[in-house]
Amino acid sequence: MPSLSDSIHERYLHTLDRISAAEKRAGRAPGSVKLVVVTKSQLVETVRAALEAGVKILGENYPEEAVAKIKAIGAADVEWHMIGHVQSRKADLIPRNFSLLHSLDSIKLATRLDRFVSQAGSHLPALLEFNVGEEESKFGWVASDESRWPELLPEIDMVLKLKKLTVRGLMTMPPLFDDPERTRPYFQKLRRLRDFLAQNFPAADWSELSMGTSADFDAAVEEGATLVRVGTAIVGPRPPKA
Secondary structure (H helix, E strand, C coil): CCCHHHHHHHHHHHHHHHHHHHHHHCCCCCCCCEEEEECCCCCHHHHHHHHHCCCCEEEECCHHHHHHHHHHHCCCCCEEEECCCCCHHHCCHHHHHCCEEEEECCHHHHHHHHHHHHHHCCCEEEEEEEECCCCCCCCCEECCCHHHHHHHHHHHHHHHCCCCEEEEEEECCCCCCCCHHHCHHHHHHHHHHHHHHHHHCCCCCCCEEECCCCCCHHHHHHCCCCEEEECHHHHCCCCCCC
């Protein structure tokens, strides 16, 4: 019976193959997309097995849970990404522990993070999270109505002017469908929003698009994702909470 690490390794390679195939279908350069393996709510043993399987980037949703894993594992050769909503009171955990924040979702959080990053004497690369669907449960700047995108510009300008945060692109969590083709229009909308912001703020870096999960990452790659966040398809279902 294969070990947990062997099973994760096989699924990891299979996912990379699917990403490569989607890149080819879209006429994109090989290696254009980075795979973030999501380990939220997974046991430390599973995270260790993922690292043994060759995983290079880990994505976590909850700052305190992630920091506990980082301290327990102490892996220096892996990137830790924060992909979940960050409460303002936990913002101080981000600059000291993560290589990239995918989920910068408000000017309030941006201002608070900027202060903590300054105190840490570093810079924090971050992606701006936008809600391109119409789901009230999702975080991010509301961007479902393209006609109202100009209203977003003043706050985005404020974020870009912060000294210690470095915006690298956009992220979204679209509605979840059984058919990934139903998700494709939301990926297309995020790409159009990226182009809109690039026209208005040409000096900023808009190169990254974080979109696509286990259910729909093939379509996300075809629509321009540079980072896909895949958990269950690689490390398996999350264990039930005690």
